[in-house]
Structures are given as C-alpha cells and as structure tokens.
Amino acid sequence: MSSIIFMTMQQKTSAAAAAKASKATTKIRLIRAAERLFAENGLGAVSVRDITRAAGAKNESALHYHFGSKEALIRAVFADRIKDIDSKRLALMEEMDAAGEGNDMVRVMETTIAPMLETCMEEGGRLYAMFLMQIAADPRFEVDRLMEDLAPDGVQASSRRMLNLLEDVPRDSVRMRMRLLPSFIIAAMADFAREVEAGTAPDLDWAIAEAGRSLAAYLTGPTPKG
Secondary structure, X not given: OHHHHHHHHHHHHHHHHHHHHHHHHHHHHHHHHHHHHHHHHOOOOOOHHHHHHHHOOOOOHHHHHHHOOHHHHHHHXXXXXXXXXXXXXXXXXXXXXXOOOOOOHHHHHHHHHHHHXXXXXXXXXXXXXXXXXXXXXXXXXXXXXXXXXXXXHHHHHHHHHHHHHOOOOOHHXXXXXXXXXXXXXXXXXXXXXXXXXXXOOOOHHHHHHHHHHHHHHHHHOOOOOO
C-alpha cells in the first residue's frame, strides 16, 4: 500500500512540475512573439490576437492570464533582456573602478552602453533594439522611468557616477540631458543593430568607444547662456 501511495505522490509531483514548466514555456513564447511583432510593426499595430497566435497559444486569454494586460506584457518584454544587460553593466563598472577610471566620463559612458551594443551581435538583441525604439517613440512610456524600475542596480550606479561628474553643469541642463540620455542610447543601439543586420557594422570595440565619447560630449558640453 505504501508503495502505491508513494507512486501516486510522485505522479502528482511530476504532473505539477510539468504544468509549471508548460506555463513558463508559454510565458516565454508570448514574450518572444511580442518582442518580434512590436519590433517589426510598432506597439499600437499589434493586437492581443496577433501575439497569442504568433506564440502558438491556444486562446487569447493566455496573454491576460500570464500578464494581465497588453501594457504589462510590454513591460515584461522590456524587462526580459534588460536584466542581463544590467548585470553585465555592473560587472563592467566593477572593472572600471578597479582600474581607477571611475572619474572618467568617457569610461562611464562606455560601460553604460557597451552591453547594449554587445547584445546586438545576436538576432534577439537586434530585435530588442528595434523594440526599444518603439518604446522610446511611444508617449505612454517614459524610458528613463522604465529603466529605473526594471533595471535599477546598473542604471542607478551609472547615473550616480554621471551626476557626480556633472556637478559643475547647471542643474536645469543636467536634468534635461539626463532625461534625454536613455533615448539617445537606444538610438545608438538601434543604429548599430541595423548595421550589424546589414553587414556594415564597424568593429564592436570601436563602436563602443565612439558612442562613449559622443555621449560624454553630450553630457559635458557647453550650456546655453542666460
């Protein structure tokens, strides 16, 4: 009898594990399908039905079951890859600090953008870059707020370093430049993604160095008079 009970418990455990794995797989498929469709068509042009069909889900309720709403799914797509990018950014900052380069704005900007350009070397990363461009163009979303909410550690660490190096810049200019910076970074990422896709991209290290210098110049450049 005890062996029968044990086998029944094992079967229930296996069935629960299989159901959990199936849910996780469906969730990932929805994120990947949404990422591609949003990247290629824009946020407003993609319906819930489009996403569930592309994900191979059985019905449209799958999206609402896993995410609650289309807007919540958009946030999930944003968060899915940004977490890995953020962890790589933190690792690069540790290396920068260990080398005593934390007070160099160019190096700070290089560590900020490097993992975003690096991810463009893969197809999924290029789709993500195009998706981010759609986010940046949509007035419903604030890119800087999304990054702070969904990738707080690396973004905040990077922002603190920038602000420390901008102490001599007027506060109004700092606020505007920092607010626009995420959109500029995304534009640089999307441009690099297009070049990689077309086979015309420059060397990755050169692209990181060039973007780092350009963004540093933007942050530290002359301010308006008056």
